[in-house]
Every structure is written in C-alpha cells, then in structure tokens.
Amino acid sequence: MPLSSVFHTASLRDQIAALGDEFAIEGNFLRHDVINSGHINMTFRAEYASHNGKVSRYIFQRINDAVFTRPRDVMHNVEKVTRHILWKMRRVIRPHEFQTLNLYAARGGRNYLELPGAGYWRCYNCIEHTHTYDVAETPQQAYEAAQAFGAFQELLCDMNPADIHETIPYFHHTRRRFDRLMEVARQNPKGRLESCARELEFVRAHESCVDVILDLLAQGEIPTRIVHNDTKINNVMLDEDTDLAVCVIDLDTVMPGSALYDFGDMVRTMTSPAAEDEEDLSKTFLRMPMFEAVTRGYLRSARGFITPKEADLLAFSGLLITLETGIRFLTDYLEGDVYFKTEREGHNLARARTQLKLVADMDARMEEMQACVRQIMHEHEQECPEGYEA
Incomplete structure (x- = not known):
C-alpha cells in the first residue's frame, strides 16, 4: 500500500512504523511515543530492534507547513547546516559528549518525504541520555545553553549566509514590526486600543531602538551570519547526569541574520524568573547573575569570531529583542489574537506587558549590563592577548 494511503487509513502506530521503511531504518519497529515539548511540529520517537537485539x-x-510555508527551503537549510556541522566536528576536537543532529536519507534521494495530504516528514537521530528545561533555573544551566548557542554560531561562521534561505521573511525586521503595530493601532480593528494605550506609548518612546542593528547590518558595520533565531533554553539538549550541553536542536528557523539576535533572545528568555504571560509584573525583572552567566557562556564559545562592534551591542540586543517580542504580542492583541495561541481574555496583552516590563528593567540597568559585558571581554583578552578574529 502506498505510504500516502497508509496515512489516510491506518492507525497512528502503523503510520509511524511505515515511516521507518521510507527512511531505511534497520530492524523491527517496536513502539513509539509522542513528544509534546515543541509547539509547532508534530514529533514522534520510535524504537527499533536490530537482528542482534540492539534497540535504537x-x-x-x-x-508544520502552515507556519513554515516553504518547507523545501526549511529542509535545504537544515541539510546544509547539519552537514557542515558534522564536517566541522570530524575535523575539530570537541568534547566527547557533544553530539550533532543528523538527517536520514529518504526514498527518492532526499532527506525528507513529501506525502500528498500528509505533509513533509523527516527523520533525525535521537540524542540519547539528555533532557531539556523550559526555564533556566540556575546560572549554570543558562551558561551551558548560551555556550552551546555560541558554539553553534562558531561552527557555522565560515559558511556563506547566501547559501541559506530566508524561510520567514523579515523575521527580526524590528522596523517592520514597529510600523505594523502603529498601523494596527490607527485602525483599531477590535476596539482594544484604549486598554493598551500606556503600552503603546512605551513602545513609541523606544522607536529610536528599532533601526540600530538593521542600519549596522545594511552599512556592513556588523556582519550577516547564519544564526539559529530561536535560542530558548529548551532548544539545547543537556546531559541528564551532568547538565552539560550536548546538542542544539530545532533548526527550522536557521536563517541569515545577526548574531546579536540570538544573544538578545537568550537574554530575553533566560534572565527573568517570570513566565512569559505572568500578570504580576513585580515578578518580571532582569536577574544580573543570569545575565552574567549567559554572557560568560556565549563569549566562551563566540570570543574567537565576534567583532568588537558586536560585543559592544550585546547588552543592547537583549533590550531590542525583548522590545520586538513585546511589539509582536501587542500587535496580535490589537488585531484580535490571530497569530499566537491564547488561553484567556487579554492573554496577548499580558504577554506584551511582561516583555515591556523587562525592557524597562533593562533600560534602568543598561550601564550595569554593559559593564558586565566589558569585564568579561577584558577577562578573555587577558587570556588571549593576541586579540580576536573578526
């Protein structure tokens, strides 16, 4: 029976078992389980027993081709990046515990299956003996995650960004995000403007921030790099015994951009103790020990390629990406909650408020954040007096 027919008529178990044949998985299918940690793609872990009894x-x-409307471009990027990382790992000494994501070839010669009516499927190796955290609970966890994302950028810094597709156009184009918010505010399609007037005014007061990185990229003062674009801590697999970083995952948003976007999102997601939709804003603030840990971890890996101009903007990038995320939540609230999933009335407004509260805290502590970055950079310069490679 053709695989597309299996997906329309068979049980989920039989569907997953049939995928193994298409990706030439060795052995007999035993079982599968659903992985619910992600919010976009459907993910399953499957077990197979080889002829000698080994279970893999x-x-x-x-x-999710509703989110990633150009799935072939996504897979082009994932294939390019995973192959390059594997090539580098085979030629550069790395800690033995560090692993890489690898794609398995599918029938027809591609690294993915395109099934009419059943979407696009791929198969990865399973990174064993690891776990993830949804929230950075300790500075050490933040350090490990930041070091892993820095290493990810370092492994890709010699790739040509022109070889990677922009799968979500203008993803971090903060000027476009800002202008879209102002346009929606003028239209006020759902009559919600009055309830967020204070938040809108706060965003307007920060308009001078939105073009800083965009202008520097356009002028060539900071380089365009291949970056991850989703640097939450749960996109780093950590060793289940030691909590050391093992592998960066979720590569669908890998695109050309600025390394500062990745660092900024680490600061946004790892330095505040509050949930993204916390309504008690007193719980949302910048934890300097976590900021220091993120900075130390990132620069531990990135110090060999980051430029002085990029280093100068590390603290600012945290504020910028947090502001951008607040803008996105506020825009969606005004439009009637059409993009982000919501669970209650005003959910996106609550999310926007936590982001903007964190921006305000970063504003107040920017000099302290910048001093922290300078101190860590100085320490690295003492270790490497010959300087850094641009």
Whole structure:
C-alpha cells in the first residue's frame, strides 16, 4: 500500500512504523511515543530492534507547513547546516559528549518525504541520555545553553549566509514590526486600543531602538551570519547526569541574520524568573547573575569570531529583542489574537506587558549590563592577548 494511503487509513502506530521503511531504518519497529515539548511540529520517537537485539531510537517529525510555508527551503537549510556541522566536528576536537543532529536519507534521494495530504516528514537521530528545561533555573544551566548557542554560531561562521534561505521573511525586521503595530493601532480593528494605550506609548518612546542593528547590518558595520533565531533554553539538549550541553536542536528557523539576535533572545528568555504571560509584573525583572552567566557562556564559545562592534551591542540586543517580542504580542492583541495561541481574555496583552516590563528593567540597568559585558571581554583578552578574529 502506498505510504500516502497508509496515512489516510491506518492507525497512528502503523503510520509511524511505515515511516521507518521510507527512511531505511534497520530492524523491527517496536513502539513509539509522542513528544509534546515543541509547539509547532508534530514529533514522534520510535524504537527499533536490530537482528542482534540492539534497540535504537529515532525521531520522526512532520513539518508544520502552515507556519513554515516553504518547507523545501526549511529542509535545504537544515541539510546544509547539519552537514557542515558534522564536517566541522570530524575535523575539530570537541568534547566527547557533544553530539550533532543528523538527517536520514529518504526514498527518492532526499532527506525528507513529501506525502500528498500528509505533509513533509523527516527523520533525525535521537540524542540519547539528555533532557531539556523550559526555564533556566540556575546560572549554570543558562551558561551551558548560551555556550552551546555560541558554539553553534562558531561552527557555522565560515559558511556563506547566501547559501541559506530566508524561510520567514523579515523575521527580526524590528522596523517592520514597529510600523505594523502603529498601523494596527490607527485602525483599531477590535476596539482594544484604549486598554493598551500606556503600552503603546512605551513602545513609541523606544522607536529610536528599532533601526540600530538593521542600519549596522545594511552599512556592513556588523556582519550577516547564519544564526539559529530561536535560542530558548529548551532548544539545547543537556546531559541528564551532568547538565552539560550536548546538542542544539530545532533548526527550522536557521536563517541569515545577526548574531546579536540570538544573544538578545537568550537574554530575553533566560534572565527573568517570570513566565512569559505572568500578570504580576513585580515578578518580571532582569536577574544580573543570569545575565552574567549567559554572557560568560556565549563569549566562551563566540570570543574567537565576534567583532568588537558586536560585543559592544550585546547588552543592547537583549533590550531590542525583548522590545520586538513585546511589539509582536501587542500587535496580535490589537488585531484580535490571530497569530499566537491564547488561553484567556487579554492573554496577548499580558504577554506584551511582561516583555515591556523587562525592557524597562533593562533600560534602568543598561550601564550595569554593559559593564558586565566589558569585564568579561577584558577577562578573555587577558587570556588571549593576541586579540580576536573578526
């Protein structure tokens, strides 16, 4: 029976089992389980027993082509990046515990399956003996995650960004995000403007921030790099015994951009103790020990390629990406909650408020944040007096 027919008529178990044949997985299918940690793609972990009794596990994933409307471009990027990282890992000494994501070839010669009516599927190796955290609970966890994302950028810094597709156009184009918010505010399609007037005014007061990185990229003063674009701590697999970083995952948003976007999102997601939708804003603030840990971890890996101009903007990038995220939540609230999933009335407004509260705290502590970055950079310069490679 053709695989597309299996997906329309068979049980989920039989569907997952059939995928193994398409990706030439060795052995007999035993079982599968659903991985619910992600919010976009459908992900399954499947077990197979080889002829000698060894049990191996694999990850099957269906790409959400409603979010990623150009799934072939996504897979082009993932294939390019994983192959390059593997090539580098084979030639550069790395800690033995560090692993890489690898794609398995599918029938027809591609690294993915395109099934009419059933979407786009791929198969990864399973990164064993690891776990993830949804929130950075300790500075050490933040340090490890930041070091892993820095290493990810370092492994890709010799790739040509022109070889990677922009799968979500203008993803971090903060000027476009800002202008869209102002346009929606003028239209006020759902009559919600009055309830967020204070937040809108706060964003307007920070308009001078939105073009800083965009202008520097356009002028060539900071380089365009291949970056991850989703640097939450749960996109780093950590060793289940030691909590050391093992592998960066979720590569669907890998695109050309600025390294500062990745660092800024680490600061946004790892330095505040509050949930993203916390309504008690007193719980949302910048934890300097976490900021220091993120900075130390990132620069531990990135110090060999980051430029002085990029280093000068590390603290600012945290404020910028937090502001951008607040703008996105506020825009969606005014438009009637059409993009982000919501669970209650005013959910997106609550999310916007936590982001803008964190921006305000970063504003107040920017000199302290910048001094922290300078101190860590100085320490690295003492270790490497010959300087840094641009």
